[in-house]
Amino acid sequence: MTDPDRIWTEAAGRLKTEIGDGPFSSYIAPSAVRLDASGNLILVTPTAYARDWVRKNALRRMNELWLGLDGLSRRLDVRCRAEVGSPAPATAFPAGEAPRLASVGGVTAPVPMSVQAAAMAASSFAPATDGARAVRAAGLQERLTFDSFVEGQGNAFALAIAKQVASWADGHFNPVFFCGPYGYGKTHLLNAIAWEAQRLRPDAKVVYLTAERFLSTFVRAMQDRSTAAFKESLRSADMLLLDDVQFVGGKTSTQEELLSTLTALIEDGKRIVLSADRAPTALTDVEPRLRSHLSAGLTCPVEAADRNLKIAVAQSRLNALARLGVVSGEARTDVLEHLVDRTPGSMRELEGAVNTLAAVAGARLSTLGVDEAQSLLGVALRGGPERRITVDEIQKTVADHFNLKQADLLSERRTRAIARPRQIAMYLCKQHTTRSYPDIGRRFGGRDHTTVLHGVRKIEELMPKEEQIARDVEALTRKLRG
Numbered sequence: 001m002t003d004p005d006r007i008w009t010e011a012a013g014r015l016k017t018e019i020g021d022g023p024f025s026s027y028i029a030p031s032a033v034r035l036d037a038s039g040n041l042i043l044v045t046p047t048a049y050a051r052d053w054v055r056k057n058a059l060r061r062m063n064e065l066w067l068g069l070d071g072l073s074r075r076l077d078v079r080c081r082a083e084v085g086s087p088a089p090a091t092a093f094p095a096g097e098a099p100r101l102a103s104v105g106g107v108t109a110p111v112p113m114s115v116q117a118a119a120m121a122a123s124s125f126a127p128a129t130d131g132a133r134a135v136r137a138a139g140l141q142e143r144l145t146f147d148s149f150v151e152g153q154g155n156a157f158a159l160a161i162a163k164q165v166a167s168w169a170d171g172h173f174n175p176v177f178f179c180g181p182y183g184y185g186k187t188h189l190l191n192a193i194a195w196e197a198q199r200l201r202p203d204a205k206v207v208y209l210t211a212e213r214f215l216s217t218f219v220r221a222m223q224d225r226s227t228a229a230f231k232e233s234l235r236s237a238d239m240l241l242l243d244d245v246q247f248v249g250g251k252t253s254t255q256e257e258l259l260s261t262l263t264a265l266i267e268d269g270k271r272i273v274l275s276a277d278r279a280p281t282a283l284t285d286v287e288p289r290l291r292s293h294l295s296a297g298l299t300c301p302v303e304a305a306d307r308n309l310k311i312a313v314a315q316s317r318l319n320a321l322a323r324l325g326v327v328s329g330e331a332r333t334d335v336l337e338h339l340v341d342r343t344p345g346s347m348r349e350l351e352g353a354v355n356t357l358a359a360v361a362g363a364r365l366s367t368l369g370v371d372e373a374q375s376l377l378g379v380a381l382r383g384g385p386e387r388r389i390t391v392d393e394i395q396k397t398v399a400d401h402f403n404l405k406q407a408d409l410l411s412e413r414r415t416r417a418i419a420r421p422r423q424i425a426m427y428l429c430k431q432h433t434t435r436s437y438p439d440i441g442r443r444f445g446g447r448d449h450t451t452v453l454h455g456v457r458k459i460e461e462l463m464p465k466e467e468q469i470a471r472d473v474e475a476l477t478r479k480l481r482g
C-alpha cells in the first residue's frame, strides 16, 4: 500500500484506538499530513504545544504504523504550523474522523476521511522484508544522530562508548547501560547508535523500542495469544536497544519476559543497549535477577550538562532550525548565554526555550540583543539564573491555589477536588524540575511512578480541552517563576 490517503486513514484509525478519543481529538484530528517539496511526509499540528505532545507521545507509534503500511519506507515528521508557514487546515476534524493528507502549499485534499476502526494487518513484528526493516527503526527520530549530538563534559565517555557499540566492534561489554537524569541525551544516544549500527550493517536486525512499548506490546501479545511472534521478533534481533527501562519496574510478567529475552540474546552474542533514569543497581522495583543481568555489562553515566554544553547545544539547535528556514543568521553569544542562564532544567527545557526564541525572532535572530530577546521572550524564560523550583515549593503553591493543605496532595484521598490539583502538581513537577517519575511519586506520599505518569498525561490531555485547567496551570507557572 503506497497511497498516503489510505495509509493515513488506516494508521490514524489504529492510533485513535490506542491513544483514546481525548488525545486523538485534541492533537491528531486538528492536524494535517503534508508532503514537502522533497516528498517528505510531515504532520502539521496547529500549535507548537500540540507538536511537542505528538513528538513525545505519538510520533514513534505513528511511524511504526505508517511504515508498517507504506511500501516506500517513508518516514513521518511533525512540525507546527508556524514552522512550515502554512495556513490553518480549514476545519478541525471531529473526533471520529482522520485528519487529511495534504500537499505543500496548503492545498489540502478536500474530503475528510472516516476512520476505519478495523485493526491493521501489518504489525511492528512483521517478517523480515524491506518494509519490516524500516519498521524496526520506526521508533527512531531522524534528527537524533551522532552528528547532532554535542559532546561536552558529562557525556564524553557515554558518547565514546555509544560510538563503539554502534561500530559493532568485538570484545565490548554487553549489555551497555546508559543512565542519568531525565532529559540529558540518553534517548538521543540510543537513537544515534541504532541509526549508525543499521547504516554500517544494513542487513542486521536492529530493534529500538522504549520499555513502555515493550510492556504494552507484550501485554497486547498476551491478550491476542501471540506471544510467540513477539518473542521471536525480539530474539532474532542482532542488536536490541531498550529505552527507559525503569518503566518495567513492578511489572512481574513483563520483567520475566525481558529477562528471558536478554538472556537468550546475550547467549547468542547479540548486542544489548539499555537506558534508565538511574543505575541498574538502583532500580529497586526490578526483580533482583533481572537487575543483576542489567548490571552485568558496562554502566555508563550520562551526566547533567554544564553551562558550556548547554550553550553549545542551543547553538547547534538554532543551526538546525536555520537549515530548516525557521530562523536566519546566528544568535549573538550573549543572547545564547542569557537564554541558557534563564532556563534551568534539562536539555529538554532548553530546547523548548530555543524553539521559542526561534519562533519569536525568526529572520531577526542575528540582530537581536539581550534586552530585546528578554522582552520578546517575556515569561517564556524563567526567573533568575540561580532559580530552581522544588517539588516542595510546587506542592505548597498548588495547595494554596486550590485552598488545600499540602498534606492533602500527599494523602490517599481521591476525591476530584484533591485528585485533580494533585495531578496538576505532578505535571508541574515534571515540567519544572528534573525529577524522574519514581522520584516525584515518592514525594507524593510514596506513589508508584505509573500514577505520576498517568497524572501528567491526564493534565497534558485536559489542557487543550478544558480552559479552566489551562488557566490554573498558567497561573501556577507564573507564581512559581516569581
Ligand SMILES: Nc1ncnc2c1ncn2[C@@H]1O[C@H](COP(=O)(O)OP(=O)(O)OP(=O)(O)O)[C@@H](O)[C@H]1O
Pocket (backbone or CB within 6 Å): 144, 148, 149, 150, 151, 155, 180, 181, 182, 183, 184, 185, 186, 187, 188, 189, 244, 276, 277, 313, 347, 348, 351
Ligand atoms: N549532548 C546533546 N547534544 C544535542 N542534543 C542533546 C544533547 N543532550 C540532550 N539533547 C537533546 O535534549 C532532548 C532531551 O534528550 P533525551 O530525550 O535524549 O533525554 P533522555 O535522557 O533520554 O530523557 P528521558 O530520561 O526523559 O528519556 C533531546 O531533544 C535531545 O536531542
